[in-house]
Amino acid sequence: MNVFLNKWYKNHALGYKILLYLVTTLFIVYLFPKTGKFRYSFEKSKPWQSENLYAPFNFAIKKTNEEIEKEKAEIESQSPVYFDVNKEVEREVLVKYSNRFKQVFEDSSAYSIKNSNLYKEGKSIVEKVYKLGILDLEYSYNNERNVVLVISNKVQNELQYGSLNELGDLRQLIEKLLPNNLSVDAKNRMISIYFDVIKPNISLNKSLTEKVLEEELSKISLTRGQIEKDQLIVSKGQVIEEDQYDILNSLKSEYESHVWNTKNYNWVLVAYTLLVALALLMLLLFLQKYRIEVFLDNTKVTFIFFNIALMILLTTLVINFNSQYIYVVPLCILPLVLKAFFDARLGLFAHVLTVLLLGFIVPNSYEYMFLQIIAGMVTILTVSELYKRANLFISVGQITFIYIIAYFAFFVIHEGQLTGIKWETFGLFVLCGLATLFVQPLIYIYEKIFGLVSDVSLLELSDTNTKLLKELSNRAPGTFHHSLNVANLAEASANEIGANAMLVRVGALYHDIGKMKNPTYFTENQSTGINPHDELSSKESAKIIIEHTLNGIEIAKKNKLPDRVIDFIRTHHGTSLVYYFYIKEKVNNELVDIADFTYPGPKPFSKETAILMMCDSVEAASKSLKEPTSTKINEFVENIINKQMEAGQFLNADITFKEIQSIKKVLKHKLANIYHLRIEYPE
Known part of the structure; x- marks a missing residue:
């Protein structure tokens, strides 16, 4: 058990990567459609590019959504509407009519003889009104719509909706039915009676109406016609007409919804898993092979896998909502983010792999992959110095322009003309460009979550008015001035060989912050001429000098400096020797332990940290130059850097001999400018 635990402890980083790899693979496969993918791509009114296609099995031709919706609309317009008729209402109204009639006409002597006839005529009108009935509401049915009247669950009558009376038309109906020889006073009294007593007796039977409609809709056939096995569907080069397009869609749907889901579902999942796993394995x-420092850092590997999975998740959500909006997803954020935290090559590699994975789920996969890969290349090539806001806006504009140009070219190739171009797609590209601008706050969020550092943060750290650099300038002004000089030398050297100039400048500014703890023990801060080392042994002095790297790491972590900056503090002396005190001790003690006078390291492990080591040593030692000349400076720079190379300080850094020669050239030129060397003219 102990052996197993020890092995796990030693290889836990690799175990974590394997677990991350498997989880990411399964997550991406889970996002993929739970069907197979039809092997052919086709478009209406375009030539069939593949070989002759014969039906692999019998299948029905499915109706299009438009056809089904049209049939549904026709059935809905013809389906009868059922209304319930309440016969009790008519009897109640007749009773109320009789009572109300007596009340209204009891004071009228003019109708004392005729009242009996008027009463009968009024009663007849009530019966006529209720012969068809009065609706309780104004419904929005067409007047020709078929209506079925139901009395006590039995069909009583079938007619059109326009035949029924509505409450809003009651006055007009009564005036039409009243005798023409009535006086205005009698007519008004009769109308008031009807308005007092008449009430609706017909109401919609919603449940029965919907039930009948559902029964009719359920009879709609989703297919039309049948294709027999081995029947020719389309020939190579043949233009796909509407009928053939419907047949191909039916075959595609049959493959995805029936064949794959029932017979080969598990095999489809295995196939998807293998392809996704293969792509992530390549990453x-x-x-x-090429970014070992990233590979060894589990946080950075997690960050890369997280961003790939996030882009696939966003694209999948958009496709599930509406695939027409697929180009709104700002996929170019991925190479932008990876370039900001790592480098362009890694950003492009991860972007291409992500696009290849998305090719499984997007419509028109070739067109989509071409557009996104080209856009990713443009992103990598155009975006530089992301911390400059103008650069990002310019690059986003260029990316959007490339999207539009490429889409326009694809449309012309497919259609052969400009008519019918979807201008709204250009709007989607503009929205995608605007969404890409979200990369700035996203980088800030990632820095806080994953503890990474970007050029934007480096720009903030390079400000000499930051709290830590202010403290350095107050407590150790000589060291601060030395750091500024080293930063200028290191930045120029980094620009010469194509290294990260911003990173190396920030590293140079902070590399000696550990000297704040004992500033007077370092010569650049000894303004009074008193050297405290005179009272210490060589071993004690060396210990104080060496400890400034450890103190610097402690101060940097306390002030939450990024790890990439702390690396410069750790490595700027590598495993070099505190030579002065070592020689001084050796004079008095031949058995001196060299380990007591050696920095703990580690050695520089990148171009940037190697540059800082060279510039720091050259700048510090240049203070000892007396009457410098071009020859002296050249020999001086060559001597210092060659000694570092002989000591193997740059073995772990990915820096070439040619690049070191270029750095030497820059340092010689810069030192010559610092000491204002001029050509010596003859007297």
């Missing part, structure tokens, strides 16, 4: 192998 891990790339990191291991």
Whole structure:
């Protein structure tokens, strides 16, 4: 058990990567459609590019959504509407009519003889009104719509909706039915009676109406016609007409919804898993071979896998909502983010792999992959110095322009003309460009979550008015001035060989912050001429000098400096020797332990940290130059850097001999400018 635990402890980083790899693979496969993918791509009114296609099995031709919706609309317009008729209402109204009639006409002597006839005529009108009935509401049915009247659950009558009376038309109906020889006073009294007593007796039977409609809709056939096995569907080069397009869609749907889901579902999942796993494995192998420092950092590997999974998740959500909006997803954020935190090559590699994975789920996959890969290349090539806001806006404009140009070219190739171009797609590209601008706050969020550092943060750290650099300038002004000089030398050297100039400048500004703890023990801060080392042994002095790197790491972590900056503090002396005190001790003690006078390291492990080591040593030692000349400076720079190379300080850094020669050239030129060397003219 102990052996197993020890092995796990030693290889836990690799175990974590394997677990991350498997989880990411399964997550991406889970996002993929739970069907197979039809092997052919086709478009209406375009030539069939593949070989002759014969029906692999019998299948029905499915109706299009438009056809089904049209049939549904026709059935809905013809389906009868059922209304319930309440016969009790008519009897109640007749009773109320009789009572109300007596009340209204009891004071009228003019109708004392005729009242009996008027009463009968009024009663007849009530019966006529209720012969068809009065609706309780104004419904929005067409007047020709078929209506079925139901009395006590039995069909009583079938007629059109326009035949029924509505409450809003009651006055007009009564005036039409009243005798023409009535006086205005009698007519008004009769109308008031009807308005007092008449009430609706017909109401919609919603449940029965909907039930009948559902029964009719359920009879709609989703297919039309049948294709027999081995029947020719389309020939190579043949233009796909509407009928053939419907047949191809039916075959595609049959494959995805029936064949794959029932017979080969497990095999489809296995196939998807293999392809996704293969793509992610390529990413891990790339990191291991070309970006070993990233591969060894589990946080960075997690960050890369997280961003790939996030882009696939966003694209999947948009496709599930509406695939027409697929180009709104700002996929170019991925290479932008990875370039900001790592480098362009890694950003492009991860972007291409992500686009290849998305090719499984997007419509028109070739067109989509071409557009996104080209856009990713433009992103990598155009975006530089992301911390400059103008650069980002310019690059986003260029990316949007490339999207539009490429889409326009694809449309012309497919259609052969400009008519019918979807201008709204250009609007989607503009929205995608605007969404890409979200990369700035996203980078800030990632820095806080994953503890990474970007050029934007480096720009903030390079400000000499920051709290830590202010403290350095107050407590150790000589060290601060030395750091500024080293930063200028290191930045120029980094620009010369194509290294990260911003990173190396920030590293140079903070590399000696550990000297704040004992500033007077370092010569650049000894303004009074008193050297405290005179009272210490060589071993004690060396210990104080060496400890400034450890103190610097402690101060940097306390002030939450990024790890990439702390690396410069750790490595700027590598495993070099505190030579002065070592020689001084050796004079008095031949058995001196060299380990007591050696920095703990580690050695520089990147171009940037190697540059800082060279510039720091050259700048510090240049203070000892007396009457410098071009020859002296050249020999001086060559001597210092060659000694570092002989000591193997740059073995772990990915820096070439040619690049070191270029750095030497820059340092010689810069030192010559610092000491204002001029050509010596003859007297």
